[in-house]
Amino acid sequence: MGRRRRFRAAEAAAAVLLLALSAACGSRLPESEFEHDDRAPAPGRTDAGPIPVGIITSATSPVGGDAFTGPRDGARAWFEQLNARGGIDGRRVEVHLCDDGGSGVGNNECVDRLVDEEKVVALVATTALDYAAASRVSRAQVPDIGGQPIGPAYDTWPHLYGIYGSLAPREGTPGWDGELYGGTEVYRYFKREHGARTAAVVSYNQPASAAYARLVERGLRAEGYEVVTEQVDFALPNFRAVAADLREQGADLVFDAIDRHGNARLCEAMDAVGATVLAKVTNVQNWTSRVAEDYRDAPRCRNALWATGASRNFDDTGHPAVREFREATEDLDTHSQWQLEGWAAARWFTDAARSCAKEGVTGVTRACVDAYMDRSNGYTAGGLLLPVDFARLPEPPEQSRACLSVARWKDGSGWVTQGDMNRTCFDVPLLAYEP
Template sequence: MVRPRRSRAAEAAVAVLLLVLSAACGSRLPESDFEDRGRGTPVRDSAPIRVGIITSATSPVGGDAFTGPRDGAKAYFERLNVRGGIDGRPVEVRLCDDGGSGVGNNECVHRLIDEDRVVALVATTVLDYAGASRVSRARVPDIGGQPIGAAYDTWPHLYGIYGSLAPRNGTVGWDGKLYGGTEVYRYFKREHGARTAAVVSYNQAASAAYARLVERGLKAEGYEVVTEQVDFALPNFRAVAADLKDQGADLVFDAIDSHGNARLCAAMDDAGVEITAKVTNVQNWTSTVADDYKDAPRCRNALWATGSSRNFEDTDHKAVREFRDATEGLKTHAQWQLEGWAAARWFTEAARSCAETGVTRACVDGWMSRSQGYTADGLLLPVRFERLAEPPATRRTCLSVARWEDGRGWVSQGDMDSTCFEVQQLSYTP
């Protein structure tokens, strides 16, 4: 079947990129609300403040793969409007589904920026951010987007949810390279004594490339590394599971799609593989684990997720509890929803700072460029935007870690503000 294979190919590519890190109508707002001319104070009114959210809600990856940040941001703005909006002005959210294509993305950018005249984009989550340069040229702040590609490390006026140290002058990273740390591998080595790690990938370009990067990072931290590659069309996960058992791997990392991960876990359970952790990423940090891995109870309870935001299950934390209260009507919860909520909060703080002089694109962008160390009231690890001429050789990086437990869900492992390591930064080509 051709169609399912294309869908899985796209999903595999998206998972790899994430792990590397990671109706149009005229505006009701006066033109002066969108331009910072530096003279006088605009007349206050109750006109809506318009923002845009671009999401690949329909794409080859599937209908719900990218919608988490959008849903979290919408929930935040809905609650904000119930509470009076920003200085008495409601936030009007304009949604655009780009269909997961570059053409569709450019159409969304044109509609929201040129026709709807949004003040900012919020929680962008797209498969192909082809319109990123246009957003940048228009000086429209894009706040709290998910860095699925390299756009947030390339263009000014784009502020990814995890920050960036790159020059962002129109060229990707530093001379076409980005850098990532080895903090995840350091964590499992220091906290759990892991020494042997397996990396499972497809014989597909993006999957194999990311697997090589993980292998480099593991070796840099002193691990013995076992590499496992399976055929993309006909993956033999039983053979992989048997070898993992023979090799005695402590950890399993992967560069495969979520469907493949579920099948791999089922094969590991069937083979009796015992591991310290099956490590996944923020995209798979969801409340649907029990269903997604229903055929692999042992592997399911060895799932660990790492990221840069506070566990959405940590309802003892005030900011998390506010998010969960506002989203209790959703059928499922996910870490990406919390990060979309944080992105909307980020925009709101920027807009409130501009309420006296006018909520313009320029004012919001200026506040964003100065928002060093932003945490969304503790939902995010401190976010920084610096334009370093040279990439850092090492960096102190903190980490949010959670483990799945049946009956409890995702259980945080330590506090993300103190789970920190000084680690080397390894280059890669996105």
Template sequence: MPRRCRAAETAGGGSPRRVLAAALTVLVLLSGAACGSRLPESDFTGRDGASRPMPTRAEPLRVGIVTSATSPVGGEAFTGPREGATAYFDRLNARGGVDGRRVEVHTCDDGGSGVGNNECVRKLVDEQHVVALVATAVLDYAAAPRVSAAGVPDIGGQPIGPAYETYPHLYSIYGSLAPRTGGKPGWDGKLYGGTEVYRYFKREHGARTAAVVSYNQSASAAYARLVAQGLRAEGYDVVTEQVDFALPNFRAVAADLKERGADLVFDALDGHGNARLCAAMDDVGAHVTAKVTNAQNWTDTVRDAYKDAPRCRNSLWVTGSSRNYEDTGNPAVREFRDAMKGRPLSQWALEGWAAAMWFTDAAKSCTRAEPETGATRACVDAYMERGEPYSADGLLVPVTFEHLQKPPETRKSCLSVARWRDGEGWVTQGDMNRNCFVVPQLAYEP
């Protein structure tokens, strides 16, 4: 069983991976969840990974999983990657581990705070001496500088903030081309994302008019502007709608969407707001080609969450960079689902499974290269930096890590697409390795 440690919680003040991945950050900010602060850097002085004894082949391989399991945005918002990763390691250990060496999983809930995140990293890196962090999914990655300074590879984390585009040794599940030298995120503080999602709906479904719905809240409005920018770059007529965060009138928005004849609806709303918007769209008869959401909402809870909006529910589409967890014709997906019996199914859980597989492939490579010591932090990190695309047995659109000094102006980008159908669930739309487009890369500030 995984070993669990509970980080300290503190009260705090209330307060995009690609362009669409920014949605999660916005939803977090909408909930007023930026809490806690960093621990003093002096607390970490002298605790680098090189100071501990060299591991031996007799020891288990220790990995850490940090999750904001009890964050202010809800108990299940961030737990999918952890569930997928622990399911993978359970099955791996049942089959003998990494060349006979068991993987010992240490999980830690950081409570969604910066202080809690630092405490989790202190315990896992300095006390448990984990070889790597895997499938990180946290609200405030305050300890990212500490992880990087210790040379601990963080593999397959969800890029909820800019840390994975800033620091070396951090490897998001979606890859990165940024320099990642530890200074400003991306390229001089700017990140870049493609317009492949908008290109897809224009090419495959002839969409021409798109609506973007946001709250009158700064983070939500900023993300909505980013989506609108990408849509306009692809030639769409863009309709912008905004509702009051405290007292949203979704019915008025839905009525205007119907009047304006929107083909697509994108949003910068939380999950609850999305469901209410869909219900309002059904009430007024606003029918669209697609109500587009993101991978965080790619779950098996749609039936319940959208129970009051059957028509809108069946117009839900989702895009991402990993194979649909409902694609049971794929053997890698079948293995994932078999191991996940009794655990909630979601796209983030599949990506957590892929992250654990990524670490395991790195560890096996190290065992072959360094038979005396097996996997070490440095060896695992070198595997991640080898410059070869990784697909987790076909579960991921091939992921690459490079350190480009200038951002690309265009890039070939592929995406996984699914739509919801009652009685079938999420139905895959085309092969994710063929849903590809050469698209412009647009700048934004995280």
């Protein structure tokens, strides 16, 4: 395989883990809220109506109010700027927001409203905790562009185009015969580039947490690591004992299958007992500007935080596409990698719609946008994403040429990019797992 393709096993599993952990705390499922984003028309042609798009987000969910809103906020910022500049061929993009509450029922309600009532041309930057209506979106042949693969929907259904792509057949069954595949490029990176040899995996004694930890362990062992497993009680976690053992075991890396609050407490404990590591590795969902606040009581561990993903570091303002994103979102309280990926998803839709606009007033259709998406292999959103593929391979690949974006937190500088993401690439094996 010569494709620069990342298999997002870790991020998908981690996001599902969040629900399991929060539900175990007894969180109440809130009711769905529906929003309509009305904005004044931009100057331009007046002989055509606005182009409707929909954004489904689990904004109010058992996980918390801000866990999934990043892609939505990034996409909205793109469309605001686009409309201020005249829209698409003079037509304003009309954004319809829908909060599905993190439930399957709410997700179906959102699809009813956006697909059937509002007649949106496409869904953009979907971030749904339970994408129960994915098959309905597919049957309606509504392109879903740049959604986050929290579950297996983007590796299951046609007309759904996840932000990281998919090589699966997408014929109604997840992946290949119900199995998805994850690469080991993150573990290879720290071994090759930084000489790491021992890695610890910290989890709760809770089924979803333990399952995700086992997936990480498999990848580490496949790369030849000595693996230290640490499990804490979910109800009464003793992070200080874990931190002391990490110090004694001499772990180079720490990976985790615990929530954000648990991570902060683990870091505090590591600082308290003097456990130092080469890297405390997190994923794209936790790649945010809130590090100084979340880890305020763990300065040493905080400055050992590393993040990996498949999109360009949102703090890399030396890149023109990132700088445009940051300038357009400067009024946001915090920034995150998911915001940047939502922005990229909206840009992807815009490029698709512009390819249709030449057909005339009615040229921006679901079919035209879908056709563009289906042939958009190698898309990068102006350099914000690693090249995205939708190949529909009949058999699962055994290995992949996988690239990754890497950043390290540094107080006073934020997330500092580590190397060129288009050149930080490895030929790695792919490991099967069930979603």
